[in-house]
Amino acid sequence: MFSHSEENYLKVIHNLELTNSKNVSTTLIANELQTKASSVTDMLKKLADKKLVNYEKYKGVTLTKQGEIIALNVVRKHRLWEVFLVDKLNFNWDEVHEVAEQLEHIKSDQLIDRLDAFLNYPTKDPHGDPIPTKNGKMPLDNSILLSDAHADIVYEVSCVKDNSKSLLQFLDKHAITINSEITIVDKFDFDDSMTVKLSNGILLTLSNKVSANVFVNLK
Amino acid sequence: MFSHSEENYLKVIHNLELTNSKNVSTTLIANELQTKASSVTDMLKKLADKKLVNYEKYKGVTLTKQGEIIALNVVRKHRLWEVFLVDKLNFNWDEVHEVAEQLEHIKSDQLIDRLDAFLNYPTKDPHGDPIPTKNGKMPLDNSILLSDAHADIVYEVSCVKDNSKSLLQFLDKHAITINSEITIVDKFDFDDSMTVKLSNGILLTLSNKVSANVFVNLK
DNA sequence: ATATATTTTTAGACTTGTCTAAATTTAAAA
DNA sequence: TTTTAAATTTAGACAAGTCTAAAAATATAT
Structure with missing residues (x-):
């Protein structure tokens, strides 16, 4: 199992890989996580030891296959919870982010499977972002x-x-x-x-x- | 705001105050939390500094009013989430504890208020335990x-x-x-x-x- | 191509929460 | 009441994650 912090790093790296270049820099991650570059370096070493990222000093990181699977799982949970908050608890789409940031770290496969079913297997979150499938595929569209x-x-x-x-x-x-x-x-x-x-x-x-x-x- | 760990200590102390004597011992807490007595002592000092418990060396602890309010709030969240898991996600009553232990620490008053409404303001959890009210009252019955x-x-x-x-x-x-x-x-x-x-x-x-x-x- | 600026890493420190081992206090028993 | 046992606390250490300040590497600009 991975810590909240590790999961957050993987999620952010995944996100930056999509929006920026394939190779993600220390500073970019630091900005995204509101932390210091030195803290990022420390964590990148840790993640590299665990084979979750490919890290070379001064060269930035990419996720390994393993790292990507974990990142996509966190994104999946985040987005499913957002659907729950909006569809079932009547949150507005601008109110769900912070709470989903917490809920995404709850550890229980059974929980997320049943939540998925309860929500009727949604494919998009309230902002239109695709919800990764259980086996780690991110549906893309031609928007x-x-x-x-x-x-x-x-x-x-x-x-x-x-x-x-x-x-x-x-x-x-x-x-x-x-x-x-x-x-x-x-x-x-x-x-x-x-x-x-x-x-x-x-x-x-x-x-x-x-x-x-x-x-x-x-x- | 309080850490997961602090919330767990307060919840366990509250629980032990109800089931055992008014004054809770270090060892009792250690057993309940699967930790060591020395760790408990450390935390009791911290909680005492924050005025959440009344702690006197070698004499055990009681919750202060403040500590009790926080403990009851954690219990409230735990039990509401258990109702959600059983009523909405079809969990069995013996499967909900571990997940609720995680969910009880999610920080959002709005979330818990809306969850309460979504569940139709339940007064008991799936095991029959009373759900503390929003303003920290624990409904008792004559069972x-x-x-x-x-x-x-x-x-x-x-x-x-x-x-x-x-x-x-x-x-x-x-x-x-x-x-x-x-x-x-x-x-x-x-x-x-x-x-x-x-x-x-x-x-x-x-x-x-x-x-x-x-x-x-x-x- | 060299100087300057920016990025990244290292070294050492701090916080939270935990632990072990030893010392101290309280409780129980002979 | 004295001895023994159990409970509790202290002291010192450790891991995770973060930070500051300084050093090293890379990128940029003249």
């Missing part, structure tokens, strides 16, 4: 960033990239949620902002900061 | 031990004193559960065993070890 999408085509919101309270609350306020219909009406080179139309006809101007954090799919 | 009950009176099982797997599975096997009807037919002085009749007419002989761990109420 693109709204900022890369084209005008006059009907898309639907599939996922939110940045799960920060501020973005989620912004989207809430404008009634944009997972599966919302959205069409780009106009794009502005000056600041990469865009005007979009929602299914209720409302027109909205979104900054690049927003559109670069929302994934969409063809409707 | 007595089956071993102290009288013959030829119809009782119902209200609570199980010892939540060990072995007892719970024994009771399961004989279809004795919370709210089961039970009547003492005969008591034997020799070994304090008794013959009881269940509502389905089945006769059963129970050792004192069993009857001294089952609470009953007048029907």
